[in-house]
Amino acid sequence: MARPTLSDVARRAGLSPTAASLILNDRPSRLSEDAAERVRKAARELGYRPNMAARSLRTKSQTIGFVSDFITLAGFGGQMIHGAMQEARKTEHVLLITETEQDPLVPHAIAETGVEGSEPGDESAAINALLDRLPEGIIYATVRSQPVTVPKAARSVPVVLLNASSSAEAECSVLPDEYAGGRSIAGLLIDNNFSSGIVVIGSSQTAIHDPGSTPAVSRRLDGIFSVFDEHGITPLAQIDCPIWDAQAGYTAVKTLIDAREPLNALLCLNDRLAFGAYQALTEAGLRVPDDVSVVSFDDDPLASYLRPQLTTAALPFREMGELAVRLLLDQNAEKKEHLVPMPVQLRGSLRSQA
Template sequence: MMARRPTIRSVAEEAGVSPTTVSLVLNNNASAIPEATKERVVQAVRKLGYRPNPSARALSSSQTHTIGFITDVIASSGYAGRSIAGAQELSWANDKVLLIVNTGGDAAITRAAVDMLCDRQVDGVIYAAMSMCGVDLPEALLQIPTILVNAYDRQSRFPAILADEELGGYTATRTLIDAGHRRIGMLYGVPEVDAGRERLIGHRRALDEAGIAFDPALVRADCWFPEGGYRSTKALMTLDEPPTALFCVNDWVAMGCYEAVKELGLSIPGDLAIIGYDNHELAGLLRPGLTTMQLPHYDLGRKAVECLLAPAGSVAPNAVIRLPCPLIRRQSV
């Protein structure tokens, strides 16, 4: 026969006190209770293995100690663990657990997930996206404290935690300028990706501050995967005045650059310095190691929970909080 779960009454009997006294001790509201009595209650809890009933605790505190974590496709990406780990660590430290739902980017599943989380009366919701983008989320989320990670609400109804992509683009290009480069190309990405656009703005700001004229011939679009980086690098290196450095919109593009440089018989960083973005796990395995900007996935997830735990009203509904992308220095610059 399965053993019965210990109750407050059984703890009270073991400690020789009333159930009310046990409840006061467990809820840290026992200032008037003698220390010896509190110690007997604690020992009884340990002996019996008592754990509070979460449903009963939710009714008494109006909290379920659960945070919903909705993702589009991030849960199947290499970066998912970092965002979830950051959110989970701070949640756990504050006696809350994450309930993770991966929607695969399907709007119908997203609506169903929101309804499910509302039904469960979670204390808050985090919506995380794989690539920084604008989203239109179900209005039901207005009933729950909600914060977006790597995404922003097109109607400015929810606060957002974003990587500071413009600052990242600026830092990457500034790093190349500080290394002595003046002919700096950028493999830009695709226009519809917000992160790429912001990184290009930062790139141009760094050039402008250094008094370096922006040369459109050194910027190549349609680069998001290694093939694009390979093709664009070969094209740029055939110019009459080829670049001496390249800022790649992501590390995948940089990997394509490496292959092109190898085929051209050139060296990194002797003939061409390269800096990437994302700090993909393969970046440190390239030879030479790829200098890159790290997306702060862990910090984004942690910051989202921090905002949900903040006092009501301390984070504006349309707030946009940007976290810096650290520079990871290796040997390619």
């Protein structure tokens, strides 16, 4: 008589082999006690005994699954992965990375070490490819901070959202503290005596709660305008830009210059807009920061190569990746948003008003 397999146990219990394996190996999962008892009962009835040789190979390196959209294609995304990998190594875990290459998260390909690919649109296949490695849990990440729906296939193990949130139910998520970051950058202008001639480039206060606006943008602008409101400051202009790139920043600032607006400070909602703003100011013979100060967000690597260097609030992606791993491995981690501070990189693009 053939030796009963894990698949036999799973079939009798009415669950997947991955779920049965998690229960029989006492691994963390979100499966009900009823499901766990069905698996144990099926194993007893069939006389199932785990393959200890295979188990020793599987458990030689503990693993953490990392599911993302197209994070390796984005410069900032590498910082999240690096932070997560560094933190995983401290606890002798291996990070297995699945990249979907689609937005919203719909699996397309698996991009790391030994994890086979999946067909486009087959999200559960990508998740199951990780679950077959018996991970401690899954980090579910996005490049663009946004609400997501965690796939059902992932819910058999602990999940931490990275640079993403869930509006459907309470989840453990890691996000940059955009509201505090917005307050920090706006506060710099106040601290340097700016009260007029301030232009916000990227989005306006009236547009931040539109359906197309992400929670990150809304919080960033809420922080900015909370400071302005406290000090009775009304920006000279608020310019909406559908795409936050250098061309949009250049066009916005050139339009202001051509209209002879009395510019004193540009508050750009990301560094790419600021890059374009620099070009428009330079073409018009205006100097940063002697004529116009510029502040921004993200801390793109190019920000420190501009002349003068750009003052900006950094997205703490490396620290976010580290925290996601710590939370995933902490069975007592609170199911809430965990916000990571956005440190201000104070550089030469800001000058105090007399």
